[in-house]
Structure formats: C-alpha cells, structure tokens
Amino acid sequence: DADVTQTPRNRITKTGKRIMLECSQTKGHDRMYWYRQDPGLGLRLIYYSFDVKDINKGEISDGYSVSRQAQAKFSLSLESAIPNQTALYFCATSDPGLVSGNTIYFGEGSWLTVV
Amino acid sequence: AQSVTQLGSHVSVSEGALVLLRCNYSSSVPPYLFWYVQYPNQGLQLLLKYTSAATLVKGINGFEAEFKKSETSFHLTKPSAHMSDAAEYFCAVRISGTYKYIFGTGTRLKVLA
Numbered sequence: 001d002a003d004v005t006q007t008p009r010n011r012i013t014k015t016g017k018r019i020m021l022e023c024s025q026t027k028g029h030d031r032m033y034w035y036r037q038d039p040g041l042g043l044r045l046i047y048y049s050f051d052v053k054d055i056n057k058g059e060i061s062d063g064y065s066v067s068r069q070a071q072a073k074f075s076l077s078l079e080s081a082i083p084n085q086t087a088l089y090f091c092a093t094s095d096p097g098l099v100s101g102n103t104i105y106f107g108e109g110s111w112l113t114v115v
Numbered sequence: 116a117q118s119v120t121q122l123g124s125h126v127s128v129s130e131g132a133l134v135l136l137r138c139n140y141s142s143s144v145p146p147y148l149f150w151y152v153q154y155p156n157q158g159l160q161l162l163l164k165y166t167s168a169a170t171l172v173k174g175i176n177g178f179e180a181e182f183k184k185s186e187t188s189f190h191l192t193k194p195s196a197h198m199s200d201a202a203e204y205f206c207a208v209r210i211s212g213t214y215k216y217i218f219g220t221g222t223r224l225k226v227l228a
C-alpha cells in the first residue's frame with residue numbers, strides 16, 4: 001500500500017460544484033501539503049499544515065480550502081469549482097529531518113477536470 | 116526570495132548518451148536541494164537530495180548531481196541514458212528555516228532509440 005493515498009484519483013465535475021480531495025498518510029509525519037501541477041508551471045503550493053492546529057496558505061490558495069482532520073488526514077476542497085482549477089493535484093508529507101533529511105513524499109495525484 | 120530555475124523544459128538524448136538536466140537555485144544560505152522524477156500517470160519519486168554532507172550526491176537509477184555553491188547549481192547527470200529514463204524531472208529546494216518546498220517548472224526528458 002502507498003504511504004500517501006489520495007482519493008479520488010480522477011474526477012470530472014461541473015463548474016460551480018463543490019469537490020473534496022482527500023489525503024491520508026501512514027508515514028506518521030506531522031507536515032502535510034497540497035500542491036497543484038500544471039504543464040509548464042511545475043508544482044505550486046496551495047496549502048500546508050505542520051500539525052492539526054496549524055494550517056497555512058501557500059502561493060495559490062484562492063478558491064481552495066483545507067481541513068486537517070487528524071495527523072494522518074488532510075483534505076482539500078474547492079468550494080465552487082471553475083474550469084481553470086482543472087489540474088493534477090498532489091498531496092505530500094515531509095519528515096522533521098532527523099531520519100531522512102527533510103524529504104517530501106508524494107501521493108500518486110488526483111486528476112481533477114472542471115467542465 | 117528563494118527560487119529554482121530549470122533550464123530547458125524539454126531535453127532529448129539518444130539512448131546511451133549522457134544525460135544533463137540543469138538546475139540553478141537562489142538561496143542566501145546553504146539549501147536543501149532535491150531532484151524528483153515523475154513517470155507518466157504517477158506521483159513524484161525522490162531521485163536524490165543534497166543536505167550538505169557531500170557535494171556529489173548519488174541517487175537511484177544511476178543518477179547523480181553535484182552541488183556547486185559558486186555557480187548556485189545542482190545539475191543532474193547520468194552517464195548513459197536508458198529508454199526507461201524518459202520522464203519529467205523536477206528540481207526542488209527547501210526554504211531554509213521552514214518546511215516549505217519550492218519546485219522548478221520541470222524538464223521532460225525524451226530518450227531516442
């Protein structure tokens with residue numbers, strides 16, 4: 001089983017609909033992230049959380065919200081989806097650096113298409 | 116602000132030829148630097164990372180990268196390309212003093228038979 005699991009892996013939704021992407025991890029990390037990948041733009045940080053009570057906006061948080069339900073769960077919501085939110089979304093976790101040197105680990109991605 | 120620049124969004128090499136993917140960073144302090152690989156329809160997988168222990172870092176699948184402070188570079192190389200190396204490669208830096216990571220825009224490597 002994957003250490004970082006994202007659901008759904010693929011979703012097509014209509015403009016104006018609410019959509020939630022879920023992420024769970026079994027690595028025991030406190031730090032979790034949501035990134036968005038667009039062709040030619042690389043990965044851009046949407047939100048990040050360093051523990052259940054600490055949530056921070058990234059560089060492109062407008063139109064998104066997150067919830068950290070537990071140490072292992074971090075969900076991303078699009079309250080009212082729009083077509084330019086069509087992208088590949090990645091959840092990720094990172095360790096505190098003592099064991100594996102601050103490596104960030106990724107889920108397999110969630111393809112979201114807004115029509 | 117710290118940033119990462121990958122030169123060349125697409126690189127093509129012949130099978131067996133040298134692979135060189137370029138990454139330059141901007142950082143006022145010694146950074147943590149990473150290379151990730153993304154195969155089609157998959158997530159990002161760590162290739163290697165620099166954490167100040169050694170300037171030449173060896174990773175998986177025969178890849179290595181050299182940290183050059185004077186050039187603010189962390190280029191990725193592999194002596195002999197294999198067809199299975201065809202993928203997109205991302206350079207990343209961890210912002211010092213934080214646990215935020217900035218990624219380059221990626222380089223898509225094509226290996227020609």
